[in-house]
Amino acid sequence: xxxxxxxxxxxxxxDEAYSLARWLTGSAADxxxxxxxxxxxxxxxxxxxxxxxxxxxxxxxxRRTSFTWLAVNRPRQLVLTDDEAAVEAQNxxxxxxxxxxxxxxxxxxxxxxxxxAQLNAAVEALPAPFxxxxxxxxxxxxxxxxIADIAEIPVGTVMSRLARARGLxxxxxxxxxxxEVANGR
Amino acid sequence: MADSAVDCRKAGTLLNAYLDGELxxxxxxxxxAHLADCAACRAERETLSRLSRRLREGLxxxxxxxELRQRLARLTAVPRPAAPGRWQRRQFLAMAASVLxxxxxxxxxxxxxxxxxxxxxxxxxxxxSHIRSLMGDHLIDIASSDQHTVKPWxxxxxxxxxxxxxxxAEGFPLVGGRLDYIDHQPVAAIVYQRGKHLINLxxxxxxxxxHAGVRAMTIRGYNLLTxxxxxxxxxxxxxxxxxxxxxxxxxxxxxxGATPD
Numbered sequence: 456x457x458x459x460x461x462x463x464x465x466x467x468x469x470d471e472a473y474s475l476a477r478w479l480t481g482s483a484a485d486x487x488x489x490x491x492x493x494x495x496x497x498x499x500x501x502x503x504x505x506x507x508x509x510x511x512x513x514x515x516x517x518r519r520t521s522f523t524w525l526a527v528n529r530p531r532q533l534v535l536t537d538d539e540a541a542v543e544a545q546n547x548x549x550x551x552x553x554x555x556x557x558x559x560x561x562x563x564x565x566x567x568x569x570x571x572a573q574l575n576a577a578v579e580a581l582p583a584p585f586x587x588x589x590x591x592x593x594x595x596x597x598x599x600x601x602i603a604d605i606a607e608i609p610v611g612t613v614m615s616r617l618a619r620a621r622g623l624x625x626x627x628x629x630x631x632x633x634x635e636v637a638n639g640r
Numbered sequence: 641m642a643d644s645a646v647d648c649r650k651a652g653t654l655l656n657a658y659l660d661g662e663l664x665x666x667x668x669x670x671x672x673a674h675l676a677d678c679a680a681c682r683a684e685r686e687t688l689s690r691l692s693r694r695l696r697e698g699l700x701x702x703x704x705x706x707e708l709r710q711r712l713a714r715l716t717a718v719p720r721p722a723a724p725g726r727w728q729r730r731q732f733l734a735m736a737a738s739v740l741x742x743x744x745x746x747x748x749x750x751x752x753x754x755x756x757x758x759x760x761x762x763x764x765x766x767x768x769s770h771i772r773s774l775m776g777d778h779l780i781d782i783a784s785s786d787q788h789t790v791k792p793w794x795x796x797x798x799x800x801x802x803x804x805x806x807x808x809a810e811g812f813p814l815v816g817g818r819l820d821y822i823d824h825q826p827v828a829a830i831v832y833q834r835g836k837h838l839i840n841l842x843x844x845x846x847x848x849x850x851h852a853g854v855r856a857m858t859i860r861g862y863n864l865l866t867x868x869x870x871x872x873x874x875x876x877x878x879x880x881x882x883x884x885x886x887x888x889x890x891x892x893x894x895x896x897g898a899t900p901d
Binding site for chain 1 (some may be wrong): 652653655656657660662687688691692693694696697698699700701702703706708709711712713715716717718792795796797888
């Protein structure tokens with residue numbers, strides 16, 4: 456496509472691009488860098504883009520750029536394993552440190568904001584392979600096929616990772632707590 | 641449950657796809673048959689569906705900062721061949737005046753002192769491009785004194801990353817950048833200012849063996865310096881005095897970390 460169409464075709468997805476980068480890098484400053492780099496890449500290669508899915512195309516670039524960026528700048532933060540034992544060990548470890556009081560706080564006393572904060576923190580704490588499928592599914596509302604294309608994994612892996620990620624979230628949110636959280640108010 | 645093809649273990653994975661609307665019809669029917677028989681899996685379905693709903697409601701959708709949006713809009717703006725803005729026109733008039741003034745002020749002596757040099761066609765093309773940039777309304781495609789804006793702007797358009805330095809403190813404020821065409825290829829032109837003089841710094845990939853060091857020449861009253869740094873060839877051209885041009889060359893070379901001398 457002609458670069459003159461960039462503003463109309465790609466720029467409308469800037470918020471989504473930023474949100475994904477923000478989730479994947481975990482930082483507003485990093486997200487800005489990643490998004491600028493991604494958009495400039497998209498702009499440069501726009502001539503070769505044939506459409507029609509500019510949104511998925513841009514998110515694919517953002518996702519790749521995020522991981523490359525993390526590998527270079529935050530190598531320690533990047534955990535790409537989906538080895539379940541390792542994940543669960545990490546999961547248990549973070550649960551304790553993340554919300555030391557969560558278990559003893561009656562859910563009914565938690566304000567709506569705090570519940571949202573807990574959900575956000577729980578998703579943030581998921582290891583990258585689980586984290587990204589949850590973000591792509593629940594925030595970006597993408598189909599399994601679209602997630603598979605963006606995350607460069609088979610559809611079956613999307614399905615199993617998503618199931619596993621939700622299991623981890625339920626466990627993290629405190630066993631029975633998620634049901635109460637979910638029942639809410 | 642006995643006559644269902646789906647057991648509780650299998651249902652756990654299928655439930656996710658089912659709730660996401662990703663399960664095909666026959667698998668959905670089998671799962672529903674199991675759910676009708678199994679209270680535990682029905683409870684699991686409720687839990688998962690509430691979790692998903694909560695995530696959708698509660699997870700933050702971050703919005704791009706306005707400043708980032710504006711910067712990207714600038715960086716991806718496609719220059720239109722429109723009439724020059726008032727600012728550009730005024731700047732051009734000031735420029736033309738200064739060029740004329742310089743020509744009159746220097747008078748005939750400079751002309752006579754300039755020894756005829758064998759014409760380097762490439763240098764001549766560089767000078768031509770410099771003059772054209774001052775005459776028309778196409779001095780810059782992107783106006784910015786911020787090298788963090790100008791550098792990525794090139795990155796989006798050329799397969800090269802020319803040195804763009806912030807030399808304001810040294811008396812060479814950045815004016816902007818544009819795409820130009822020299823030696824049968826698109827090149828980067830970075831425009832700096834020195835007092836009322838403009839300096840075009842061209843950069844393109846070095847083809848063939850690079851000349852060592854910095855070469856200086858004067859063509860049609862313009863001073864030129866050329867050198868190679870990294871895999872790029874640079875040409876600086878201006879009517880500014882040779883000393884100032886040499887200073888700029890040194891500063892740029894320092895910023896690229898190269899020591900062409």
